[in-house]
Amino acid sequence: MHELSICQALIGQVEKVARENNAQRVVSIVIAVGPLSGVEAGLLEHAYPVAATGTLAEHATLTIETVPVRVRCRSCSAETGAQPNRLVCGTCGDWQVDVIAGEEMVLTRVEIETEPAPVH
Amino acid sequence: MCRDCGCSLGPAVQRAPFAAAAAVHGTIETIEVITAILGENDRVAAHNREHFDQHGVLALNLMSSPGAGKTALLEATIRALDGRFKLAVVEGDLATENDAARIRACGVPAVQITTGNACHLDAQMVHDALHDLPLAGLDVLFIENVGNLVCPASFDLGQHRNITLLSVPEGDDKPAKYPVMFRAADLLLITKTDLLPYLTEFSVARAHEALRQIGYGGATIELTNRGGDGFAAWLAWLEREVAAQRARVPR
Numbered sequence: 001m002h003e004l005s006i007c008q009a010l011i012g013q014v015e016k017v018a019r020e021n022n023a024q025r026v027v028s029i030v031i032a033v034g035p036l037s038g039v040e041a042g043l044l045e046h047a048y049p050v051a052a053t054g055t056l057a058e059h060a061t062l063t064i065e066t067v068p069v070r071v072r073c074r075s076c077s078a079e080t081g082a083q084p085n086r087l088v089c090g091t092c093g094d095w096q097v098d099v100i101a102g103e104e105m106v107l108t109r110v111e112i113e114t115e116p117a118p119v120h
Numbered sequence: 121m122c123r124d125c126g127c128s129l130g131p132a133v134q135r136a137p138f139a140a141a142a143a144v145h146g147t148i149e150t151i152e153v154i155t156a157i158l159g160e161n162d163r164v165a166a167h168n169r170e171h172f173d174q175h176g177v178l179a180l181n182l183m184s185s186p187g188a189g190k191t192a193l194l195e196a197t198i199r200a201l202d203g204r205f206k207l208a209v210v211e212g213d214l215a216t217e218n219d220a221a222r223i224r225a226c227g228v229p230a231v232q233i234t235t236g237n238a239c240h241l242d243a244q245m246v247h248d249a250l251h252d253l254p255l256a257g258l259d260v261l262f263i264e265n266v267g268n269l270v271c272p273a274s275f276d277l278g279q280h281r282n283i284t285l286l287s288v289p290e291g292d293d294k295p296a297k298y299p300v301m302f303r304a305a306d307l308l309l310i311t312k313t314d315l316l317p318y319l320t321e322f323s324v325a326r327a328h329e330a331l332r333q334i335g336y337g338g339a340t341i342e343l344t345n346r347g348g349d350g351f352a353a354w355l356a357w358l359e360r361e362v363a364a365q366r367a368r369v370p371r
Contacts, residue, residue, distance in 0.1 A: 002240050002271035010157045017151055024146055031157065032129050038274040038300040067128060085299040087335040095332050101128035105274075107155045108129065113146040 003043040006105070007051035013107050018056045023112035026057040030109035034067040034102035035084045041066060060111075069102030124156035161275055164243035168250070168278025175255040178365040179263060181277055183301065184285035185294075186267030189311045189345070191219045193285065194262055196345035198226040200355060205259035205362060210249045212241040212266045219264065229253060240271035243278055259362055269298040281306040281361060288312045288322045295330040302331060306338050307357060314344040 010031065018026050033039055041064045048062045071082045073089035074097060080090030084102070088095045156162060172179045182190045194209060201207070209230040211219040220232035231249045233241060246263060255261070263279060265272040284305035286294050289312060295302040302308065310327060324342060331340065341357065343350030 002238075002274060005238070005240070005242065005271075006157060006274070009160055012160055013155050013157060017153055017155075021149060021151055023149075027148060034128075036300055036303070038270065065129075070128070084334075085296045085330075086333050087299075088333065095335065097335060099335065104124075104128060105157045106124060106129075107153055107157055110151045110153060112149050112151065114149055115146055 003039055004047040004051060006039050007044060007047045010048075010107060011051050011055050011057055014057050014060075014110055015055055017107075017110045018112050021112055022114055023056060024115060025113050026060040026110060027113050028061045028063065028109075028111040029057065029107070030063045030065060032065045032067050032104045032106050032108050034104040035069055036099065036103040037105040039105060065108070067101050067104050070100050071097035072100050073097050124154075124159075124162075129154075158275065161243045164247055165276035165278040168243055168247055169280070171250065171255065172261065172278060172280070173369045175258065176366060176369050177255050177258045177261050178281075178362050179261045179277075179279040180361075181263045181265060181272075181279035181282050182285065183265045183269075183272045183282060183304075184267060184287070185269050185290055188267070188285040188287040188290065190264050190267070190285060191222055192345055193309070193311065194264065195222060195226055196351070197355070197358070198223070198228050200351070201358075205358075206257055207260050207262065208253055208255075208258050210241075210246060210253065210261065210263045212245070212264060214238070214266065235266060239266055239268050240275055241265050241277055242275045246277045260358070269294065269301045273301040273304045280365065283307045283309060285309045285311050286327065288315045288319050292322050292324070292327040293330055295327065295334055295336065299334040302336055303334055305336065308336065308338060308340045309354065310340065310342040312344060313342045313350060314346055 014026055014029055033041055044064060052058050069082045069084055070079060071087055072079045073092060073094055075094040076092045078089055078091035087097055089097050184190055198207060207228050209223045209228060211230055211232045212235060213219060214235055217232045220230040223230035231252045233245050233249050263277055282305050284302060316322060341350055341353045343354050
């Protein structure tokens, strides 16, 4: 269960973005996670509130976008979907493929609340 | 391929809209970023790697299930090398100094990291351990990760190579069950092959097939710590890597 460590690292990245943009608080966070990154979306969701407590992101919603595994075949050049433990070409069945998606573990969007505009 | 740059994600507009946010008082801004979640760990890992390179040290990260024989492999390797290389070991476990004590008993310096309940080592833990371990004059630093086929695969420590062990008693389907771990390996060691005559359920051919299915492209060595061709091949791999590291970063 390394998802708590991952969430703590995520909160660190989010707070950096929030501070750079003078945020009062973070409203929502979007991350992209592929099955070959080694993290489980469900466990991340459970660990997130623990990691976020007492931070600028304490009340932020977390959206996890799952990136499906895709491979490009070195033989026939087809780009197809694949299972994490069966990384073979979906067209010709060759196992000499390059993984082109599914390894991601990235923060993609942060929505923040800043100071209300001053009233004149 | 690009696990951190986000190039596989497509244009931002294709992504899901936000759920309605509650109780907003100020101005809302949306900031598009593409940042590796483990960016801070990666930064410390790169720092560790620089530190290893400055001292001309080859850093090897050993990963496997608990009990696959990481410490026993190190003990046998220390004995077989018989002082040919200057070695040191960082040991990662949840608790106890047992493994570091075993390494020290072989005459090699070892630092034990006890992680408490953490299931993996991270770059900062290794960095902190290096304060207790002088790198000057070392040829190889082994980092024995916490026994676990899941979590250690996600954390770069600054190592030059990952070595993953698969022991015969574990079964030949482990690569299919834990693809992320086995894909991370630069060298796969099938250990405890002296048990193959007794554990006939384990097929080396099926293990190779499972590795092929997950796109593993590295070398595989079958060995027992009791010697033989496999163990000699492991020592030869180690010598080649030490030579390659010396060529990369002359002292």
